Amino acid sequence: MEANALTANAAAAQLDVERVRGEFPALHQQVHGKPLVYLDSAASAQKPSAVIEAVDHYYRHDHANVHRGVHALSERATNAYEGGREAARRFLNAESVSEIVFVRGATEGINLVAQSYGRPRLGVGDEVLITEMEHHSNIVPWQLLCEQTGATLKWVPIDDRGELLPDEYQRLLSDKTRIVAMTHVSNALGTIVPVHDMVVQAHAAGAVVVIDGAQAVPHVDVDVRAIDADFYTFSGHKVYGPTGIGILYGKHALLEAMPPYQGGGEMIKYVSLERTVYNDLPYKFEAGTPNIAGAVGLGAALQYVKGYGLDAIAGHEHRVLEYARQRAESTPGMKLIGTAAHKASILSFEIDGIHPHDIGTVLDHEGVAVRTGHHCAMPVMQHFGVPATARASLAMYNTQAEIDALFAGIDKVKEWFN
């Protein structure tokens, strides 16, 4: 499977973007007197009515605690919560719902793996291999783990297009490598990483692989079994779901062998003051009353995305991104950061002599929402020798007309500052 290339299906599939836009209420507003052009979905995506209504319906009719009561509402809440889990299983093509753990987001998913899988196993002489283009959430948990265990952190460098260097990856992998942690799609550069090939190499070296899918799941059809990922995690809010909910997929045998991440209610079968028998998977990793409404909303979001299909979504986004790239290349003074051959969603850029923060404020006045800053990927900024970039990021609801609005805004920025 090659999850990184735009498939023939995606290139051919059409997305009814006007219909999609009609389903996202927040898009239909004015900001500073201009129609909102929301190009910050890599930070957090807007929500379709299907998600808003699922959460609303849950709270209006079905809320109770899960896996507890014998009463009707508790059963309904449990079914709704577990329905979200099943939706996530289908979305990732995992074999079993026992491999689908609800977490707060990708950050918690990575921390869970670092602490529960890594900490008991790693020691001096072991290595954790990450990449130079990780989000801080896929760097800092591994730095902490290395401090705790004496293991060594290494990273695969990127080139000036923002692609990982495959020879360096091969060179860095060894029998010391216990964990490889990498992003599926770079949040700062948009690079789609050839994760399947890299998993094969990591497994050959005897390492387990943790994939940060936070930026991938809205744009790439993810099949955890085809990738053969050991762990795969993502955040709900970047794929049109609520904040505070996400998924950690882990292979059953790995999760089974790991100690719990947190202790509390829900994750137990039996507790006495002397000992505790932990609950079965996935509940062993879900201490405390979970984010039930979040799980319901996430389930609705994943069904919504599946309803349109990742092929159609990726095809549409790719056309818009390609249009934006062409416009950027014909804009004097504009420089793209991240020009990998396979990219999704992200247009990170600089404009000569104008700080990204100033770009962001002027664009905001034109109704155009972009992210400015280091994008929680400071090592990427260091690689490219910039303190920050401006970043427009696309979702399924963005259009070429919005890219035109972005570039009209960029013309304004240049007028103001030059």
Added chain:
Amino acid sequence: MNDLRELYQEVIFDHNRNPRNFGKLEAANRHAEGFNPLCGDELTLYMIVDKSGIIADIRFEGHGCAISKASASIMTETLKGKSVADAHAYFDSFHAMATGDDDIDTELPDAEKLEVLSGVRSYPARVKCATLAWHTARAAIDGGSDPVTTE
């Protein structure tokens, strides 16, 4: 709707393009670094404080947005020749202006120049850009060893 012109006044563009007192001050006896983690701004501030507590010279270097650069530039012009005790009063007055709590205290000599940055009060995300230099100056005066961040 906020008028962008209130934020980006011509004076700010001028200081952004041609920052005053820009560059390292080799003979400095006080210095501090400031960071704005949100936007990656970095600023190093140098001062020579003489025996009578007067800021005899002050310079800065680093990179940042137009607001943070202009603010640093205007600040160095304002504080040069003032006492460190007065510098605290300028800091307090500038901070109150930037956060919208109060107008600049025009009884402080030369303080009216700082008013050009009052537009940030309508832009909560930009207040820290304007105050970074001031936080860093206070750290340099107070002699803190940790880098200042605006977070």
